[in-house]
Amino acid sequence: VRIHPECYPCFLRQTYNTLKLLTQDEEVQEKLLKEIMGKLAQYKGEDPPPKVSLIVYGTIAQRLGVTDPYREKKLECNRMALELYPRLKEMVRRAPDPLFMAVKVAIVGNIIDFGVGRTFKLETGEALEKLDLVVSHYARFRQDLERARRILYIGDNAGEVVFDRVLIEEMGEKEVIFAVRSVPIINDATLEDAKEAGIDQAARVIESGSWVPGTLLGESTPEFKDLFFNADMVISKGQGNFETLDDAPRAIYFLLRAKCDVVAQLLGVEVGSTLLIKGGLTLAR
């Protein structure tokens, strides 16, 4: 997905939301907003939005000397999600199709976001039972999963990782590698966050090499690249990974919630829709 005009107002909102978290000094807020507006005004390129968002998060980190502004929020989300974990497991256990319920759990976990989304409310219980996947390639997912031995699962946000764990634990005896960002960016899970969420009890955790809220294949580690091309199956969580991997040269199962107009329109769905789509090379654009 390449940057769209609508991304600029969104970047500015993200800037303000992050600044609010870090300082109450309105002069500092104004100065940084103007610096970032100036840089965005100069930006020339067609990168995916997660890459361009580094103008926002990089400038803030540099000027305020805070490398992980969402650390507290991430801890809180992990804690909240871990509290829900037994209930999620129970729901999966009782479901007529436990794997399908686990897929829905993983997608619902994607609602945890401090980037695009303003606020979020986790859907569990009845809401989760009724949750509708607007696009669902579940039948193919199930089929491919049965045959797969080694699976690369590209994680997204802290907190959400607990929900991913529920899905991974439902996938049977597989070798699952769970990839996270290499540096803190927004509330995306790093190694530390992922381990706090207990994902290492269900998968081997690696860093993808990414320092953006998504996955830039060209800039990822050799280990990640090798896994990406050679795993039997790749599962990608969240909008940021979709925005950066939608035209990657292999089949990928994207589990996401469409969080903004730009991505929703591209996918032909409403904002807020939840999807399981087989994409990558095979995704109709």
Added chain:
Amino acid sequence: VRIHPECYPCFLRQTYNTLKLLTQDEEVQEKLLKEIMGKLAQYKGEDPPPKVSLIVYGTIAQRLGVTDPYREKKLECNRMALELYPRLKEMVRRAPDPLFMAVKVAIVGNIIDFGVGRTFKLETGEALEKLDLVVSHYARFRQDLERARRILYIGDNAGEVVFDRVLIEEMGEKEVIFAVRSVPIINDATLEDAKEAGIDQAARVIESGSWVPGTLLGESTPEFKDLFFNADMVISKGQGNFETLDDAPRAIYFLLRAKCDVVAQLLGVEVGSTLLIKGGLTLAR
């Protein structure tokens, strides 16, 4: 009200919303968004937001050669509101305190806005009966109104003017002067829009001299200034007029809905709250 850091993301959203209305060409949208970001990044000053918003609306008008981008929307709002008019009159007639109901009608009309607000839903019927004024200086308003002979009523948006008419018709035998913007800005009512709404059947309509979505006293016409200082009572509609007149040197009745965090926080209310406040010189800051 002086500009606040949070205004910048809002200006960018307003830019995009207005551009979307005028062109589907994403290159043009991107170019103008960047030009406006560049200008906002350079802005140095402490003006009220409605004045700074000229960077947005002025640049768009200049580059796209469209002086009244909201013309269609304004017509539509006037039409919608005129259709509601008989029902509003009936509600006022039946109310235990018709003047108070007319005040609520006028405030509800302030929900019509294409600037700050994204979308709006007019509240009529039951919702209007139940509408709560979070701050209400109605008792004083009623008292001052009884004694007043000449009243300056500063209008806000097209469509909303029909709701103002309902209130003015309930104010009894007064000399009411209804002031509108001198040039089109967002969906604010101009002479043309106000007359389409039929306000000239209830008041004398004048231009304030304003070309911003608010009222800059220093830049208004001599006629307006004279009325402003010498009328027995001044009624100001909407947030834009509040942002520009809140520290004006005379008592003013502000009827508004707090449409953004900045103004809501200043007033100590929630976003969306409806208020009738006696302000101006007398407003505690």
